[in-house]
Amino acid sequence: MPPQPGHLIDAAPITTATSLDNLSLLESISNNLREHGYSVHLNALPHLLSHCLLNQAIATPSKEFRPASIGRRSKLSLQTDIRNDQISWINDSTVAGIAWIAWIAELQSYLNAHLFLGLFSFESHYAHYGPGCFYGRHQDAFHGDANRVLSLIVYLNPEWQAGDAGELVLYTGTSPEERLVIHPQFGTLVMFLSEDIEHEVLVTNKDRRSIAGWFHLNQSHGGLIDPPS
Numbered sequence: 001m002p003p004q005p006g007h008l009i010d011a012a013p014i015t016t017a018t019s020l021d022n023l024s025l026l027e028s029i030s031n032n033l034r035e036h037g038y039s040v041h042l043n044a045l046p047h048l049l050s051h052c053l054l055n056q057a058i059a060t061p062s063k064e065f066r067p068a069s070i071g072r073r074s075k076l077s078l079q080t081d082i083r084n085d086q087i088s089w090i091n092d093s094t095v096a097g098i099a100w101i102a103w104i105a106e107l108q109s110y111l112n113a114h115l116f117l118g119l120f121s122f123e124s125h126y127a128h129y130g131p132g133c134f135y136g137r138h139q140d141a142f143h144g145d146a147n148r149v150l151s152l153i154v155y156l157n158p159e160w161q162a163g164d165a166g167e168l169v170l171y172t173g174t175s176p177e178e179r180l181v182i183h184p185q186f187g188t189l190v191m192f193l194s195e196d197i198e199h200e201v202l203v204t205n206k207d208r209r210s211i212a213g214w215f216h217l218n219q220s221h222g223g224l225i226d227p228p229s
């Protein structure tokens, strides 16, 4: 049964970042993560970069998109009752990919210098949720797993309307009422601690494009080199 919209409450700090320069944006993300464990900024990405990524997401042939699975490594499985989006991993083989990875590197080094999270590597994919698609309530990492530390999502949907649905819901507290509803609007950046914040993507009525990514710790040990995807 796909998640239903229900009664949603807008709450908590969301920053409209148009007036922030890049350094102020990094500072604001870092402070939000330290104080709340999550951070949401509208218009966070440089406009040119968002456009470049959207064009690349659209230009990527559909055969390079795969149904998304859940779980990790040998435990990966397709479960379309939990999620039914399509994904394509991002690498440095395109100009958009190179620009994206460079932007992320700056973010990573700022957060490592200010939050001491020990972020070591990053992986990300384009995601496409067609009409009717969703991703049920989940966590991106589990306590003790210590693989994914920080989750990041950027939306690539110009002119998203409220009726288009497809909101991201972050469960920010212990009660179900404590939740933050985020419209997948072009340029919005969402980050949260992967082990701490449960979240879900409500059924979308329209094609919904985004990038989802995760910072990892260095998990190399016993001759096994990190990061495997």
Ligand SMILES: O=C(O)CCC(=O)C(=O)O
Pocket: 127, 135, 140, 153, 167, 168, 199, 200, 201, 210, 212
């Ligand atoms: O697209 C979103 O809003 C969230 C996606 C997500 O939770 C995930 O890919 O793990």
Ligand SMILES: [Fe+2]
Pocket: 138, 139, 140, 199
């Ligand atoms: Fe997630």
